Amino acid sequence: MGPTTRAQFVYNRRRRSGGRHAVEEASDEEEQRQDSSSSSSDEEDEAEASGEEVADEEEEEAAAVEPAVKEDHAAAAAGEKRGGRKGRITISLKKVCKVCKKTGHEAGFKGAVYIDCPMKPCFLCKMPGHTTLTCPHRVAMEHGVIPAPRRNTNTSLDYVFQSQVKGKISMKGLLGIWDYVKLHEKITYDSVHFCILNSMKIDNANDGILYTASSDGTISCTDLDTGMGSPLLNLNPNGWNGPSSWRMIYGMDLNTDKGLILVADNFGFLYFLDRRSKTRIGHPVLIHKKGSKARIWDTRKLEANSPLANLAHGRVVNSGYFSPQSGNKILTTCQDNRIRVWDYIFGDLQSPSREIVHSHDFNRHLTPFKAEWDPKDYTETVAVVGRYISENYNGVALHPIDFIDTSSGKLLAEVMDPDITTISPVNKLHPQDDILATGSSRSIFIWKPKTEDELTEERTKQKAKEYIYGSGSRKKTNGKHDNSSDDDSDGDSGRKSKKAKKTRFTCTTKGKGKSKV
DNA sequence: AACACATGGGTCC
DNA sequence: TGGACCCCCTGTGT
Numbered sequence: 001m002g003p004t005t006r007a008q009f010v011y012n013r014r015r016r017s018g019g020r021h022a023v024e025e026a027s028d029e030e031e032q033r034q035d036s037s038s039s040s041s042d043e044e045d046e047a048e049a050s051g052e053e054v055a056d057e058e059e060e061e062a063a064a065v066e067p068a069v070k071e072d073h074a075a076a077a078a079g080e081k082r083g084g085r086k087g088r089i090t091i092s093l094k095k096v097c098k099v100c101k102k103t104g105h106e107a108g109f110k111g112a113v114y115i116d117c118p119m120k121p122c123f124l125c126k127m128p129g130h131t132t133l134t135c136p137h138r139v140a141m142e143h144g145v146i147p148a149p150r151r152n153t154n155t156s157l158d159y160v161f162q163s164q165v166k167g168k169i170s171m172k173g174l175l176g177i178w179d180y181v182k183l184h185e186k187i188t189y190d191s192v193h194f195c196i197l198n199s200m201k202i203d204n205a206n207d208g209i210l211y212t213a214s215s216d217g218t219i220s221c222t223d224l225d226t227g228m229g230s231p232l233l234n235l236n237p238n239g240w241n242g243p244s245s246w247r248m249i250y251g252m253d254l255n256t257d258k259g260l261i262l263v264a265d266n267f268g269f270l271y272f273l274d275r276r277s278k279t280r281i282g283h284p285v286l287i288h289k290k291g292s293k294a295r296i297w298d299t300r301k302l303e304a305n306s307p308l309a310n311l312a313h314g315r316v317v318n319s320g321y322f323s324p325q326s327g328n329k330i331l332t333t334c335q336d337n338r339i340r341v342w343d344y345i346f347g348d349l350q351s352p353s354r355e356i357v358h359s360h361d362f363n364r365h366l367t368p369f370k371a372e373w374d375p376k377d378y379t380e381t382v383a384v385v386g387r388y389i390s391e392n393y394n395g396v397a398l399h400p401i402d403f404i405d406t407s408s409g410k411l412l413a414e415v416m417d418p419d420i421t422t423i424s425p426v427n428k429l430h431p432q433d434d435i436l437a438t439g440s441s442r443s444i445f446i447w448k449p450k451t452e453d454e455l456t457e458e459r460t461k462q463k464a465k466e467y468i469y470g471s472g473s474r475k476k477t478n479g480k481h482d483n484s485s486d487d488d489s490d491g492d493s494g495r496k497s498k499k500a501k502k503t504r505f506t507c508t509t510k511g512k513g514k515s516k517v
Numbered sequence: 518a519a520c521a522c523a524t525g526g527g528t529c530c
Numbered sequence: 531t532g533g534a535c536c537c538c539c540t541g542t543g544t
Contacts, residue, residue: 099538107538114539123538132539243524316526335526364525365540390539397539423540441541521544528536 112397114390124389125357126337132389137357172196173214177224180437180446192220192229199252203275211261213252219263219273232278235265255299262299270302294320294332296345309349311342318360319370323380331383331406333371337361339385341406356409358402359389360425367425371404375431381407384436386424391416399423401438415447 099107099117107117116123116131124135132138173193178186195215203209208224217235222228235247251264254275261273268288272281285302287295294317295307311320314336322345323329330342332352337359340352360369371385383404390397393416400414401424415436422440429436436447450458 109539117538120538359539361538362525363537363540365523368525388539399539519544522542523540526537529534530532 109397112390112392112395114397123361124337124359126361173216175212175222176444177210178444180435183446187227189222189227189229192222193218195248198248198250201252201254203254203256205256206275211252211254213249213263215248215250217247217249217265219249219252219261221278230278232261232273233263233271233280235271258299260299296330296349309345311340311349312351313340314338318368319372321370321373324373324375325378325380329380331371331373333360333369333385335361335368339371339383339404339406354406354409356404356406358385358404359387360385362388366423369425372427372429374403374429376429376434379407381405382412384427384429386427386438387414388423393418396421401427401436417445417447420445 095106096103097105097107097117097119100119102119105118107115109115114132116133118131120131121128122130122132122135124132125137173190173195175189175192175197176186177189192212193214193216195217197212197214199211199213201211202224203211210222210224211232212220212222214220218231219233220229220231233249235249240246248266249263250266251262253262254260255262259275260281261275263271263273264287265271265284268286269284270287271284273279274281286304287297287302287307294311294313296309296311297307311317311330311332313332313334316335318333318335320330320332323331328343328345330345332340332342334340337357339356339358339360341354341356342349343353358371360371362369366388369386369388371383373380374382374384383406385402385404387400387402390399391414396418398416398418398421400416402411403413403415404410405412415438420438420440420443422442424438424440424445426439427436428438434449438445438447
């Protein structure tokens with residue numbers, strides 16, 4: 001958050017339901033059932049069109065088919081036994097959309113391109129009448145269809161209890177500290193938190209002090225020089241009493257002027273801590289209730305139901321940041337796939353100054369995307385944010401990190417690398433240098449723009465390659481890494497693939513990350 | 518290879 | 531208000 005001495009922005013975090021989810025029913029076989037009258041040639045055509053293999057007669061018994069198909073298989077075998085073409089068994093592979101369960105079309109990946117269900121509103125802009133591929137907000141588009149079966153079974157797990165009492169989940173809450181010029185010198189702290197970290201703030205006025213907020217309900221401060229840590233706040237002093245009472249800390253920010261630490265939990269309460277005395281100040285204030293959206297508050301007058309303004313959003317707001325220089329603008333990221341800019345915090349905040357359609361809506365399981373200002377940009381226009389939907393990049397589905405001009409909505413740059421096949425929800429720009437740290441569930445990458453020398457060298461190498469191998473032979477990767485050798489210098493991974501031509505940034509170093517970052 | 522699982526949010530009743 | 535149910539591009543671990 002920006003320099004917020006007078007007004008404090010707090011985004012809402014809705015209360016967790018904590019409810020038990022039922023195990024998903026098996027899909028309706030009736031819908032998947034194919035009438036057995038279609039000819040075998042049709043079957044083959046259809047199967048080919050949907051990218052499925054059609055088993056040879058001799059291999060059909062061993063062919064791995066879905067239950068519904070098996071049924072058809074059996075029915076067809078019974079019905080056509082000794083009839084027509086002797087021994088010929090047809091396999092029905094009628095297209096069933098995994099999204100809307102209707103037949104005749106399919107949604108999912110076709111190669112590196114995701115095909116939307118046409119029955120649904122656009123996945124990107126949420127408007128009906130078109131899909132992502134034809135969305136006017138889409139940058140690039142390609143076509144294809146392939147089924148991508150996926151199972152999503154929901155069960156309730158008191159993972160806090162698991163980790164606290166049984167100690168089973170040991171990897172959660174691991175804190176890693178890297179020096180970005182010496183990444184091999186990673187330091188990990190496994191005893192600071194035992195649940196995921198939701199916020200980390202370094203106190204610039206007190207160099208080397210790191211504050212961390214976690215779903216374990218605690219705030220800790222760690223001296224990065226000495227490695228010494230101490231707890232500041234524990235919202236669950238009585239331990240685990242079920243999910244309905246367990247408090248998790250999502251929001252945290254420092255007010256260095258006043259030596260304050262502001263903490264927000266999952267129930268909508270805001271807590272104040274004194275940085276020096278490390279004690280709580282006053283009583284927690286309930287500043288959000290379920291259904292409320294983003295609000296601005298004056299920290300001097302923090303009472304329930306007295307916000308300075310309500311910033312209207314269509315859905316849950318993942319983040320809101322004051323602009324880094326003046327603090328006069330606010331940048332919000334909302335689950336309705338829109339980034340909003342509010343130009344004057346003391347002006348009319350009835351509606352945003354601009355709305356930029358951008359893919360960051362996600363189902364579950366991901367750290368929420370948060371568009372952040374570039375702290376170096378004195379014009380307060382550039383923002384960085386990871387993109388959810390993938391881009392077909394030379395046959396590989398990659399999730400770029402976008403640099404957006406928030407004054408125009410224009411995409412200034414998209415950072416991709418064949419080594420980053422995961423979504424990158426967490427992105428931090430260096431406060432002084434042209435460096436981006438991007439995190440995913442798998443890794444942390446440090447990016448910087450290529451120097452002219454590096455670009456020249458790369459062009460030279462590319463030309464040499466084309467001269468030696470020719471420029472037209474590209475190996476199909478089908479969304480996965482291939483093993484083609486490359487000119488990468490660090491050899492900690494055997495999975496290297498093609499260089500991203502469009503990428504104007506280069507990966508200089510990397511390290512292994514843990515869970516959500 | 519084929520799951521099981523993480524536990525957030527919207528909607529409906 | 532709360533529980534049941536559903537949900538579109540995940541990623542990891544077993």
